[in-house]
Amino acid sequence: MSDSVGESSSMNNQPSTINSNLDVKKEQKDDSKVKIENEATVQGTLITEGQAQVCFPGSEDNVFYNPVQEFNRDLSIAVLRQYALDQMKKIDESFVGETFLKPGESYENGLNVLEALSASGLRSIRYAKEVGGLKNIVANDLSSSAVESITSNSKMNEVSHLITPNEGDASMLMYQHRYKKKFHCVDIDPYGSPSPFVDAAVQCVADGGLLMVTATDMAILCGNVPETCYAKYASVSIKTKACHEMALRIILQFLQTSAARYGRYIHPLLSVSVDFYVRIFVLVHTGKNQCKGAASKLSMVYQCVGCHNMSWQPLMKTVEKRYLRAPGPPTDTKCEFCHSRLNFGGPLYSQPIHDLEFVQSLLSSLDNPEYGELKTEKRIRGILSVISEELPNCPLYLSLDATASLLKLSVPSLVMFRSAILNAGYCVSLSHCHPLSIKTDAPMSVIWDLFQGFAKKQYPDKTWPRPLSDKPTPADYILSRPVIIQADFSTHPKGNPSSRMQKLVRFQENPEKNWGPKCRAKANVRRNKTDRQSEKKKPRLEVECSEVN
Numbered sequence: 001m002s003d004s005v006g007e008s009s010s011m012n013n014q015p016s017t018i019n020s021n022l023d024v025k026k027e028q029k030d031d032s033k034v035k036i037e038n039e040a041t042v043q044g045t046l047i048t049e050g051q052a053q054v055c056f057p058g059s060e061d062n063v064f065y066n067p068v069q070e071f072n073r074d075l076s077i078a079v080l081r082q083y084a085l086d087q088m089k090k091i092d093e094s095f096v097g098e099t100f101l102k103p104g105e106s107y108e109n110g111l112n113v114l115e116a117l118s119a120s121g122l123r124s125i126r127y128a129k130e131v132g133g134l135k136n137i138v139a140n141d142l143s144s145s146a147v148e149s150i151t152s153n154s155k156m157n158e159v160s161h162l163i164t165p166n167e168g169d170a171s172m173l174m175y176q177h178r179y180k181k182k183f184h185c186v187d188i189d190p191y192g193s194p195s196p197f198v199d200a201a202v203q204c205v206a207d208g209g210l211l212m213v214t215a216t217d218m219a220i221l222c223g224n225v226p227e228t229c230y231a232k233y234a235s236v237s238i239k240t241k242a243c244h245e246m247a248l249r250i251i252l253q254f255l256q257t258s259a260a261r262y263g264r265y266i267h268p269l270l271s272v273s274v275d276f277y278v279r280i281f282v283l284v285h286t287g288k289n290q291c292k293g294a295a296s297k298l299s300m301v302y303q304c305v306g307c308h309n310m311s312w313q314p315l316m317k318t319v320e321k322r323y324l325r326a327p328g329p330p331t332d333t334k335c336e337f338c339h340s341r342l343n344f345g346g347p348l349y350s351q352p353i354h355d356l357e358f359v360q361s362l363l364s365s366l367d368n369p370e371y372g373e374l375k376t377e378k379r380i381r382g383i384l385s386v387i388s389e390e391l392p393n394c395p396l397y398l399s400l401d402a403t404a405s406l407l408k409l410s411v412p413s414l415v416m417f418r419s420a421i422l423n424a425g426y427c428v429s430l431s432h433c434h435p436l437s438i439k440t441d442a443p444m445s446v447i448w449d450l451f452q453g454f455a456k457k458q459y460p461d462k463t464w465p466r467p468l469s470d471k472p473t474p475a476d477y478i479l480s481r482p483v484i485i486q487a488d489f490s491t492h493p494k495g496n497p498s499s500r501m502q503k504l505v506r507f508q509e510n511p512e513k514n515w516g517p518k519c520r521a522k523a524n525v526r527r528n529k530t531d532r533q534s535e536k537k538k539p540r541l542e543v544e545c546s547e548v549n
Contacts, residue, residue, distance in 0.1 A: 049073070050375070052125040054153045057145075065120065072189070072279055073123055074374040076212055077130050079270060079281050080185060082358070082365050083210050084111050084133030087184065100370040101132025106162055110135035111184040114177075114204070116170035116197060117141060121150030121163065123187065128159035130372075138183070140166040140173050174200035182206040189214040195232040195254065202259040205284040211266075213251065216277040221247035226345070238303050238345035240310075241399035244273035244433040245353075249395065251280055252349035253298055259284055260294040270362070271353040272383065273433045293318055299350035299395075302331050306340030306474030307406060309444045310396060312350060337448060337481070338474035352392035359388050382504035386432040389497055390439060394429075397437040398447065407475045411436070412454050419495035420450045423488035430497055446485050448478050453487025455479060 044057045047065050050073070056065055081101075088095040091109050101107070110133050115124045118139040127137055139150045147167040154160040166173065170188075174197070177183060186201050186209070188194050194213050205211050215221065220229045222243035229237040233254040240246060248271040255266050266282040295316040302311040311331040317324050334341060363384050366377060374380065404411045414436060421428040426442035440447070456464045466479040 047122070049122060050077070050126045051129040051372075052122060052153075052157055054120050054122045054125065054149075055156065056120060056149070065122070068275065069277075071274060071376040071379060072214065072277070073126055074376045075272065075279065075380055076123070076187065077126060077374065078362055078365060078380060079212070080113075080127060080131050080210070081133075081371065082361055083185070083269075084131060085365075086361075087111060088133045099365075099368055103130050103132045103134075104128065104159065104162070105132070107133050107135055112181070113137045113185045113187070114174070114183040115139050115187045115189075116174065116201070117188065117190050118150055118165075119143075119146050121146075121153050121165070123189070124150070124163050125153055125157050125159055128154075128162040129157060134162060137163045138166055138173075139163050140168060140170055142167070142169055170197055171200040174204040177204040183209065185210040185212070187212045191216065193217045193220070193232050194251075198255060198258045199261075202255065202264060202284055203262055207284075207286045209284055210269075211255070211282050211284050213255070213280045213282075214277055215247070215251055215280075218244075218247060218276060218278070221250055221278070223345075235347055236345045238301065238343050240303060240308060240396070241402045242396040242431075242433070242437075244278070245396055245431060246348065247278050248273055248280065248353055249348040249350070251278060252282070252353060253347055255280070255282060256294055256297060256349060260291045263288045263291055265290045265294060267355065268349075268351075268353050269355045269358045270387070272387075274383070292323055296323065297349060297351045298347040300344065300346035301348060302329070302342045302344055304335035304338060304340050304342055306335060306338040307444075307478060308402075309335055309337055311342075312395070313346075314350065315347060335474075337444065338477040340474055348395070350395050354387055354390065354392065356388060356392065359384055363388065378505045382499065383432050385499040385502070385504050386430055386497075389429050389499060390431060391427055391429045391441065394427075394439045394441055397431040397434065397439040399434060400436040400438055403447075403451065407451055407455065407479060409451070409455055409458060414500075415491065415495045416489050417450065417454070418497075419492035420453070420487050420489050421446075422492040422494055423490065424450070424485050430499070445481075448481060449483050449485040450487045452479055452481070452483055454489070457487075457489065 044055050045065075047054045047056065049067075049070055054065070085095075085098065085101055088101060088107070088109070089098070112135055113127060115127075115137065118124055118141045121139045124137045124139040127134065139154075141147055141150065144167060147165050150163070150165040154163040154165065174186070182204055184206050186205050188197050188201055188211075190197065194215050198213070201211055201213075217232075219225065220232065221237055223237040223239035223246070226236045226238065229235060229250065233250050234257060235250045235253055237243075237246065237250060252266070252268060252271065259266055264284055264286050266284055268280070268282050270281040272279045296314065296318045298315045300313040300315070302313065303309070313328045313330050314326040317326045331342065363381065365371065366381055400414060400417060401411045417438070418428050421438070421440050421442055424442065424446055426440055426446065428438060428440040428442070431437035431439050452464060464479070465481060465483065466476065468480050469476055472480075
């Protein structure tokens with residue numbers, strides 16, 4: 001369904017009443033001798049996104065377009081451009097020093113790309129027209145109408161020499177490429193969970209290949225139904241304000257454990273949570289010795305139900321290339337701060353979820369005028385800037401507003417509270433998942449000391465630490481603790497992050513009314529050989545489209 005859910009940051013795309021005739025009898029290239037006869041006309045819609053134009057016939061049974069995920073496709077194009085350039089430099093020394101690969105050409109040593117769930121083929125067409133260094137793109141879909149759409153749209157955009165439409169089951173196609181003719185890049189963008197496709201995907205990617213995965217089942221990943229999360233991803237999700245980063249770490253854990261079964265391991269390049277989905281880019285490598293360290297990258301987590309403090313329990317630890325069982329548990333049966341019970345979840349991927357060097361190269365590529373401007377480039381630049389500032393070794397984050405609400409305090413200024421953490425001698429950053437997030441290496445005891453200092457500043461007439469009441473709440477326990485670190489709220493030079501000072505578009509507002517994932521498209525799947533033969537006898541259609549600007 002890949003392109004049936006979509007995204008756009010600065011989208012104001014609304015269907016217009018512009019009418020244009022699309023002549024499907026376009027001139028074919030020498031390698032295509034198909035003669036197209038026009039015997040019927042149907043109504044449709046012409047979508048323009050990036051450098052691609054895609055026509056959708058006006059039938060309910062056909063694939064649909066959601067403009068809200070243009071950001072997803074733009075970001076994927078930026079990542080694939082950079083990855084293709086890096087790979088071409090490794091393969092061919094003549095490309096060393098190059099900063100641009102011309103799109104639309106088939107490179108002899110280029111990348112073989114698979115879009116496993118192509119729908120209309122919009123994403124594959126955009127890859128063909130906007131990403132250089134490619135050799136071939138296999139655009140697969142189980143729906144016969146989707147494959148017809150891919151074929152006609154590829155010809156209309158004059159990229160049929162790069163795109164190979166394929167009708168078939170995505171998993172079966174990937175399993176067929178487990179041993180021979182592996183893909184350099186596999187893109188999985190399903191409707192809902194990617195879990196049915198991951199086992200095949202981690203096997204059909206070439207060594208050092210790029211795997212791009214989207215998941216839209218955020219209710220499951222964010223802790224609403226932990227039993228379903230375990231069934232799909234072999235991880236128990238917990239309810240936390242950092243649920244969107246937790247969703248990323250659950251998917252990465254699932255990719256890591258799936259790859260490890262076949263002597264492979266992952267290296268995350270970029271992991272992004274935006275709007276109603278997560279998008280993850282990882283490299284898949286082969287190495288049995290490295291696979292032994294897979295358990296050291298995963299951790300269980302204990303979460304207090306009162307103050308939401310978290311304690312991490314690694315599954316294993318690595319000491320001088322030796323793999324040892326990790327000691328535990330990291331906490332008592334009740335929270336040390338508010339004496340509430342604990343919830344248990346995981347395993348989660350507890351290592352860095354971004355390659356900061358790759359993120360910087362992505363930011364630099366956005367300044368290359370030869371690539372042209374992506375429509376959602378401002379938002380891409382903003383999110384990548386926040387990610388480049390994230391602390392890599394601090395999993396999950398605190399929500400400043402939720403923590404203040406727990407203590408029944410007003411929300412402190414972001415700059416002021418960041419400054420207090422920095423003045424206490426610890427590091428701090430934002431998370432791209434939440435505008436009022438705090439990622440820090442400071443222990444929770446320090447965070448509670450700072451909040452108590454803020455409470456004293458807000459209510460100077462009260463007694464601090466606060467005496468316990470007869471029936472103390474979690475807030476009472478926390479605010480009655482003796483203070484060890486005295487809060488210094490004077491503005492620190494790094495208190496205001498660079499991405500915030502530049503006023504970059506970091507967090508998206510609602511792009512349009514009633515936005516979000518659309519209903520699932522109705523697939524037209526050919527059931528047997530007779531159906532296939534009858535479909536071939538049907539006349540090709542001339543599509544009259546109304547354009548969407």
